[in-house]
Amino acid sequence: MTVVTLKIDDRDVSGRDDETILEIARENGIVIPTLCYLEGLSIAGACRLCLVEVKGTSKLLPACATRVSEGMEIHTNSERLTQYRRTIIEMLFAEGNHICSVCVSNGHCQLQDAAVALGVDHIGVPYLHPHRHVDASHELFGIDHNRCILCARCVRVCDEVEGAHTWDVGVRGIEARVVTDFSTPWGDSDTCTSCGKCVQVCPTGALFAKGKSAGEMTKQSEFVEYLVAMRGRRS
Amino acid sequence: MIEERPLFIPEQNIVLEHNGDIDPEVLEDYSKIEGFTALNHVLTEMTPPEVIDQVSRSGLRGRGGAGYPTGLKWQTVAKAPGTPKYIICNGDEGDPGAFMDRNVMEAYPFKVLEGMTIAAYAIGASQGFLYVRAEYPLAVQRLKNAIRQMEKHNLLGKNIAGTPFSFDVDVRLGAGAFVCGEETALIASIEGRRGNPRPRPPYPAERGLFGCPTLINNVETFANIAPLLRKGAEWFASIGTEKSKGTKVFALSGRIARAGLIEVPMGTTLREIVFDIGGGIPDGKAFKAVQTGGPSGGCIPSDYLDMPVDYESLLKLGSFMGSGGMIVMDETSCMVDVARYFMEFCMSESCGKCVPCRVGTAQMYQLLTKIVNGDATLNDLALLESLCDLVRNTSLCGLGQGAPNPVLSTLRYFRDEYIAHIVDKRCPAGVCPVHKREHQEVNA
Structure with missing residues (x-):
C-alpha cells in the first residue's frame, strides 16, 4: 500500500492506492452520482452513473470500481457525462412503471433524488410500459417489481451480509427480475430470515415494509457499512 | 445448381491442415x-x-x-x-x-x-x-x-x-x-x-x-x-500482413454460391474471399455488403471489396474481426432490417446487469422496428443515433459496447436506406413491412 496524489476536477487530492476514485471523491466532498453502489457491499458496476473521464484513456471508467493511481487526472462532471447520466436516469424511468405520487418512497427515493440532482425534467426515451408483478406473499415485506431498477443491492446484502442468498437475478436482458429462491413466492421462501436488510438497502420503493402508505417508507442503509466494519473487512 | 468450376483458392491451412484426412476420434x-x-x-x-x-x-x-x-x-x-x-x-x-x-x-x-x-x-x-x-x-x-x-x-x-x-x-x-x-x-x-x-x-x-x-x-x-x-x-x-500474422478461419454464409469454412492468410481481400473462394452471389444478383464480426460487427459495402482483411482494416471500416463469421448480402437484403436483426439478438442476449445495455438495446430495437414499419420520424433517427453513442460508451462489457455497431455501420454506408424508410415510407430492397403496406395502398 502506498499513498498517491491525483487530481479530481482540477483539485489536488491524495489517497491510498487501494482506494477507488469514488471513495477519494467522497472523502473530498466531490459528488459523483451512484445507484447500485453501497458502502459495505461488493462492487457491481451496473448502473453506470458513476462513469468518469480519466486522462490517458478514451474509455469512461466506473468510479466505484477503478482504483486510484499516482498522477491520475479525473473529471467527474463534464457536459458529456451529465448528458449520459440524465439519459441513463430517463431509461430507468422509462423501463419500469414509476409513479412517484403513489409510491411508498416518494420523497425518500434515491432514483427520484438522482433525477432531481441531474435536472431530469422530462423523459426523452419512449416508455416501455412493461407488465410487472407485485409479490406481497411475505408476512412483513413486499416487492413491487414496477419500481425495481435491478441495482442488485438486495441480492448482495442478502448474500454477503446476511448470508442467506434468498435473492438473486432471474431471466436476462429487459426481462431480468430479482427473484427469491427458485423464482418462487417470497412468502414461501425457506431461506429468507425475514431480517429486512434487503428492504433497507433498496434505493427505490421496490422493496417496502407492509403497512406503509405513499411517502411513508423511509430507509436506513447505513447499518451495512457499520456491520461490515464491526465484523472486519474481508476483501 | 452451383457451377463446378475449378477453385482458384489462395487458401492456406494451419488450423484446418489435413482437413478430412484423419479420424478425429483416434x-x-x-x-x-x-x-x-x-x-x-x-x-x-x-x-x-x-x-x-x-x-x-x-x-x-x-x-x-x-x-x-x-x-x-x-x-x-x-x-x-x-x-x-x-x-x-x-x-x-x-x-x-x-x-x-x-x-x-x-x-x-x-x-x-x-x-x-x-x-x-x-x-x-x-x-x-x-x-x-x-x-x-x-x-x-x-x-x-x-x-x-x-x-x-x-x-x-x-x-x-x-x-x-x-x-x-x-x-x-x-x-x-x-x-x-x-x-x-x-x-x-x-x-x-x-x-x-x-x-x-x-x-x-x-x-x-x-x-x-x-x-x-x-x-x-x-x-x-x-x-x-x-x-x-x-x-x-511470414504469413499475413504487417500487424496481423498467420491465417484466419472464416465461416462464409448468406447469399453466396459456396458457403462453408475457409482458411486464408490475413490480408486476403474481401473480393478474393467472396468471389474467388465463395463463388460470388448466386442467381445473378448484385453484391451489396458483407457483415463481419457478428452482433458487434458491421456491414462492409462493395466500395471496400479490395480492402485486405485484417484486424486494423476492419476496425477502420467500422466493423470488427470477431470470431470469423461472414454473412454475405445481396440486393434483396435491407440494411435496416439487418441492423434490426442484430439488435434483436443483442437485446435478447443482454444479461440485464447494466442499464445502458439492458434498456438501451430494447429502446433501439423498438426504434428500428418503427423504422421498418414506416412509422418513424427523423426525430426517431436522431434518438437512435444518440442512444448508439450512449450504449457504446457506457455499457459494462463488450456485448453492450458493440451492440450499436451494426446500426452505426449501416448508417455510415447505407444512410439513404434509413431515409427511404422514414421519409419516403419505402423499403428499397422490398422486404420490410413498410414495403408491403405501400403496395396494399397502391392496390386499394
Whole structure:
C-alpha cells in the first residue's frame, strides 16, 4: 500500500492506492452520482452513473470500481457525462412503471433524488410500459417489481451480509427480475430470515415494509457499512 | 445448381491442415500427422519463457475477435503472482452465422488440447477448462474422448511424457447464454454463478477463475499453437500482413454460391474471399455488403471489396474481426432490417446487469422496428443515433459496447436506406413491412 496524489476536477487530492476514485471523491466532498453502489457491499458496476473521464484513456471508467493511481487526472462532471447520466436516469424511468405520487418512497427515493440532482425534467426515451408483478406473499415485506431498477443491492446484502442468498437475478436482458429462491413466492421462501436488510438497502420503493402508505417508507442503509466494519473487512 | 468450376483458392491451412484426412476420434491418426511432436519437443527441450518467446515473436493474436497479442497475454499470466493458475479455452461460439470453432473442436480436438497443454506448460497452470456451449454435443463428445485418450497415453494427467509437468483438463458446458463468451461472464459461469460480466480491471490474467491468475484463449488461438511451434515463429510471422500474422478461419454464409469454412492468410481481400473462394452471389444478383464480426460487427459495402482483411482494416471500416463469421448480402437484403436483426439478438442476449445495455438495446430495437414499419420520424433517427453513442460508451462489457455497431455501420454506408424508410415510407430492397403496406395502398 502506498499513498498517491491525483487530481479530481482540477483539485489536488491524495489517497491510498487501494482506494477507488469514488471513495477519494467522497472523502473530498466531490459528488459523483451512484445507484447500485453501497458502502459495505461488493462492487457491481451496473448502473453506470458513476462513469468518469480519466486522462490517458478514451474509455469512461466506473468510479466505484477503478482504483486510484499516482498522477491520475479525473473529471467527474463534464457536459458529456451529465448528458449520459440524465439519459441513463430517463431509461430507468422509462423501463419500469414509476409513479412517484403513489409510491411508498416518494420523497425518500434515491432514483427520484438522482433525477432531481441531474435536472431530469422530462423523459426523452419512449416508455416501455412493461407488465410487472407485485409479490406481497411475505408476512412483513413486499416487492413491487414496477419500481425495481435491478441495482442488485438486495441480492448482495442478502448474500454477503446476511448470508442467506434468498435473492438473486432471474431471466436476462429487459426481462431480468430479482427473484427469491427458485423464482418462487417470497412468502414461501425457506431461506429468507425475514431480517429486512434487503428492504433497507433498496434505493427505490421496490422493496417496502407492509403497512406503509405513499411517502411513508423511509430507509436506513447505513447499518451495512457499520456491520461490515464491526465484523472486519474481508476483501 | 452451383457451377463446378475449378477453385482458384489462395487458401492456406494451419488450423484446418489435413482437413478430412484423419479420424478425429483416434489419437493415433493425429499422431501420424505430426500430432504431439510440438508438445513433446516443448516439454523436453524448451523452458516456459522460450515457449512464450516463440509465441510472442510469431505475432499471433487472439482469434476470438479483439486480436490481443497472444504472447503478451501468456507472459502476463506467467508473471502474475499467485497459485494455482488456470487456463480456459473459450468454445462458447455464439455469433449468428459463425461455425468456425465448432468445426475446429469437432475435427481437431487433439490439436486444441495440444495447444492448451503447451500453454499450460508455458504459464505454469496445472488445471484447464474447456468451456463449450451445450448446443455443440458432437464437439463435447469428441473433446471428452480426446481427453480420455490423451490421459491413457500419458499426454495429460500426472508427469506428462515422463516429465515433471502435470496438467488436467475438464469440460464445462455453457447453458445457452451468448454473453458467457465474454471472459468475466464465462469465468462466473464456470464458478457456478450466474453468467454476468464484471468490470475489468482486474483482468482475468491477474484475478480470474476462483480469484486466481487465468489465461483465456479462443479455440482457434489454441489450434494455432502446435503448428506454430512445430514450424517456428519465423515461418508463422511470414504469413499475413504487417500487424496481423498467420491465417484466419472464416465461416462464409448468406447469399453466396459456396458457403462453408475457409482458411486464408490475413490480408486476403474481401473480393478474393467472396468471389474467388465463395463463388460470388448466386442467381445473378448484385453484391451489396458483407457483415463481419457478428452482433458487434458491421456491414462492409462493395466500395471496400479490395480492402485486405485484417484486424486494423476492419476496425477502420467500422466493423470488427470477431470470431470469423461472414454473412454475405445481396440486393434483396435491407440494411435496416439487418441492423434490426442484430439488435434483436443483442437485446435478447443482454444479461440485464447494466442499464445502458439492458434498456438501451430494447429502446433501439423498438426504434428500428418503427423504422421498418414506416412509422418513424427523423426525430426517431436522431434518438437512435444518440442512444448508439450512449450504449457504446457506457455499457459494462463488450456485448453492450458493440451492440450499436451494426446500426452505426449501416448508417455510415447505407444512410439513404434509413431515409427511404422514414421519409419516403419505402423499403428499397422490398422486404420490410413498410414495403408491403405501400403496395396494399397502391392496390386499394
